[in-house]
Amino acid sequence: MFKKTMSLLEAIRTALRSLAANKLRSALTMLGIIIGVAAVITLLAVGQGVESFVRAQFESIGTYVLFVIPGQLEEGLPSARNRSPHPLTMGDARALQDPIRAPSVQRVAPVLQKSARASYRKKEIIAQILGVTPDYFTIRNWPAVEGRLFTEEEVAGHTRVATIGTLVRDRLFRDIDPIGKTIRINNVPFKVIGVMEEKGGGGFGSEDLRVFVPITTAQTRLFRGRTYRGDYVVSAILVSAVSEEAMEDAAQEITQILRERHDIRYLDEDDFTVINQKDLINIFGDITRVLTIFLGAIAAISLIVGGIGIMNIMLVSVTERTREIGLRKAVGARRRDILLQFLIEAVILSLIGGFVGIMLGVAGAFLVSQFAGDFQARVTIEAVALATGFSAAVGLFFGIYPATRAARLHPIEALRYE
Amino acid sequence: MSEIMESNGSNSEIVIRLENIVKIYQMGKVQVHALRGVSLQVQRGDMIAIMGPSGSGKSTLMNIIGALDTPTSGRYLLEGQDVSRLNDDQLAEIRNKRIGFVFQNFNLLPRLTALEQVELPLVYAGVFSRRERRRRAQEALERVGLGDRLHHRPNELSGGQQQRVAIARALVNNPSIILADEPTGNLDSKSGAEVMYIFQHLNQEQGITVVLVTHEPDIARHTRRIVYLRDGLIVGDESVLHPKVAMPGGALYEAKHR
Known part of the structure; x- marks a missing residue:
């Protein structure tokens, strides 16, 4: 038998329409994702910028250079106890x-x-x-x-x-x-x-x-x-x-x-230390990498908070639109049609939020570069891809529960809902 | 569609066949016997009313006929196909293709135009071409006399017009039956007449089977057969010898007809 389902395009149209109906709410919901993504983009760019700045600094010292300094390096710093015996x-x-x-x-x-x-x-x-x-x-x-x-x-x-x-x-x-x-x-x-x-x-x-x-x-x-x-x-x-x-x-x-x-x-x-320039670069590379991961983790947390915001609003939306869901089911929408509709809504929310966030993040990175002067915060394709993927995933993940709830509604009860 | 004909070709004139339908709801620890064994046959092209006081089980019966719910026991054949044991998605397909719903409170989506309301079942029927959907929706709206209200939203339409949009939506997939639950309950008598006129028109001129659920005897008398329900059982089943005729633009009034 001919397989019938709502076309994806139709689902996207429906989702866009219902998001447009609640513009302020949609915008506020996106805000969480926007801030999260902007933070990810800016912080990763700054991390990248610091890393390449530090690398350039060390490379400016000269190539194949070893430093010999008196005393022992202890935990990365010359300790006072061992200073130049x-x-x-x-x-x-x-x-x-x-x-x-x-x-x-x-x-x-x-x-x-x-x-x-x-x-x-x-x-x-x-x-x-x-x-x-x-x-x-x-x-x-x-x-x-x-x-x-x-x-x-x-x-x-x-x-x-x-x-x-x-x-x-x-x-x-x-x-x-x-x-x-x-x-x-x-x-x-x-x-x-x-x-x-x-x-x-x-x-x-x-x-x-x-x-x-x-x-x-x-x-x-x-x-x-x-x-x-x-x-x-x-x-x-x-x-x-x-x-x-x-x-x-x-x-x-x-x-x-x-x-x-x-x-x-x-x-x-x-009673002396020989420092390899490469070791220094590696140490600082490790430091900046840890810093970047740390900043990224903070930003990721804000993305998750944004995702929870999406879930919250989607749950409200499902409740508000119970009768609509009931009617759609009465005229032939299947579980997967309803699921798709709400999932797409959540993903669109987070993707638009992600897109705006990327724009803001790039602007933020640019501003940081302007003020820092010495180093350029670099927005990489990887960071943009990461942010986009992550925000879509957040929308999908936090959209699943509300969408499932919508899809599971019984048509009779949904139609009777006041 | 072919399996329907094969399975019960001889009864093709019977659209709805209910056999000893029982529906029991579990309300907490109490079992509610909403239907206690209902058997009913509806001929193709008939127009019947199901009447009964509240709590008689008529809503439950309508939900089962409308494939919104399945019976606890008993068989329900819609055009010969047993729909009493289908899963959710199969029921959704039945509702989409074979049943047109008309509700007391219209159940239109507030932001859609009349055309888009009527397109909705087509969307779920997998009619991907927007032009095709539009054409069919427009045709359905013309059948209920709303060819000039295609782009109006519900808040721009009168109650009677809104209900006619809902009827067009019920019609658009060419269903086996139109199932109307108190379709005039939210309307004044003039709009009610308008809606009843549409039902009678669709039934008589286009041969569409109409099942009305109502508690108003006056509305029921617009049909050709009235089934009385009480305490989950059919307690009466009578033909209406002289159905009332609704006239568009007029109040409901009684007239000798045919």
């Missing part, structure tokens, strides 16, 4: 440059970093002063945009020259060309020979608010600090590996050399 020294840095014992190491750049006052004429700022060697700029792949970087000869000669970050330039020299001018760092005069390329980003102390001087000059003229053996102390050592694959080997070689130099006994812990 044995500081890193220039001797350590030189030792790492041994091509026989450390074949995986390409360049070594010791860094002496302190914050200090930097001034030009009447203007004074607090800046990070970094004593480095030219290898530092090579490892970090960091050129000067104005003037030049200092040379090995200037390092050897303890020259008082400095290259400054763009923020230092902006704050000390407004409209003046800084090249050739003399700035004072802790009252010691330095000649500015270059301006570093802008790194951008703020976060943990902008890299553009830095002054770079030859490490030897920093050690002798600015920050005096020696070990009891008379070796100069450094804050950290940057090491580049010969290739990405060699990073693990390089880390092992560094550990081996430094353990010997620091007289660490077998089974004792290192």
Whole structure:
């Protein structure tokens, strides 16, 4: 026999008509889904944006870079208890440059970093002063945009020259060309020979608010600090590996050399830490991923709340329209026709809500990007698909119970309902 | 349709055959015997009234004849097909195809136009073409004299017109019977006459079988046969020798006819 059922198109038309009949109610019901979906879209976009921002930050440090810092990392942070029982020294840095014992190491750049006052004429700022060697700029792949970087000869000669970050330039020299001018760092005069390329980003102390001087000059003229053996102390050592694959080997070689130099006994812990740039990226990637999941979960909860709103309104609607359901059944609607009608109503509610929510979410992500400035919140296709799918699923799930109730109504009782 | 003819071809002139119908409702711990064994046959093309005081079981009987409900025991053959043991969806199909309902309170959906009201059974009958549905709905509305009210909504129609829309809706699938439950109960006598005129017209001119349920003797006398129900049993069954004739535009009045 010819299979008779209400066509889907007809069911959609009927559902749209009944939603349009209660515009305010439909809109308010959608609001839950709209807020939920907008939250999902915005928060996922922000999460994505933070992740790629952090990744870009780390990549800007340079490729194949290992950091050696004094002390042990405990639970991700250098603990006060273990702070530098044995500081890193220039001797350590030189030792790492041994091509026989450390074949995986390409360049070594010791860094002496302190914050200090930097001034030009009447203007004074607090800046990070970094004593480095030219290898530092090579490892970090960091050129000067104005003037030049200092040379090995200037390092050897303890020259008082400095290259400054763009923020230092902006704050000390407004409209003046800084090249050739003399700035004072802790009252010691330095000649500015270059301006570093802008790194951008703020976060943990902008890299553009830095002054770079030859490490030897920093050690002798600015920050005096020696070990009891008379070796100069450094804050950290940057090491580049010969290739990405060699990073693990390089880390092992560094550990081996430094353990010997620091007289660490077998089974004792290192008094320094070698940090792989990749590890850092992974750690931060994990953090942002957890953050994204967390934000997404919050948003999902609001979607579920929205779904409960839909269920609530659909139940009210079923009760209100009991007689209509009775009549439809009397003229031949089957259970599945009624079920379909109410299910489609619920799904349309949540889908329209989802669509509006996506629009708002994209707008929200755009606004966040505008205000944050440094990073771009990125709305991905996946997030949109997820939100759409989720809102349809919410409508379906929370529509099933009311629709089933409608479909199960007995025609006689439904017709008699007052 | 073929199985109907095969199963009971010889009785094809009998549209409704009720055999010892019993209906017992369970109301909490009490059993209510709404029908205690009702047997009834209705000829094709007849127009009958079922009368009885409230509580006599006439609503229950109408629900069973209308395939809205199934009897506790007994057999109900509609055009020879046993519909007393069908499931919900099969009953829905019977209601859709073979039965046209007219209710006391019209039961129109408030937001639909007359055309859309009448299209409703066609939607559930799987008539997918909107043009086809429209054509048939319009035709049905013309049959009840509402060809000029196609796009009116219920609140733009008088009571009599609303009931005529409901009759058009009952007609549109060419049912075996039209089942009307107190069709004039909510109408003034002028509108009531209008509606009764339509029923008589459909019955006499188009041969449609009409079953009316009413408690008004005056309305019942517009039919050709009156069945009296009391306490769940048929207590009387008489032919009306001179049915009243309803005239459109006039109040119900008695006239010798045929």
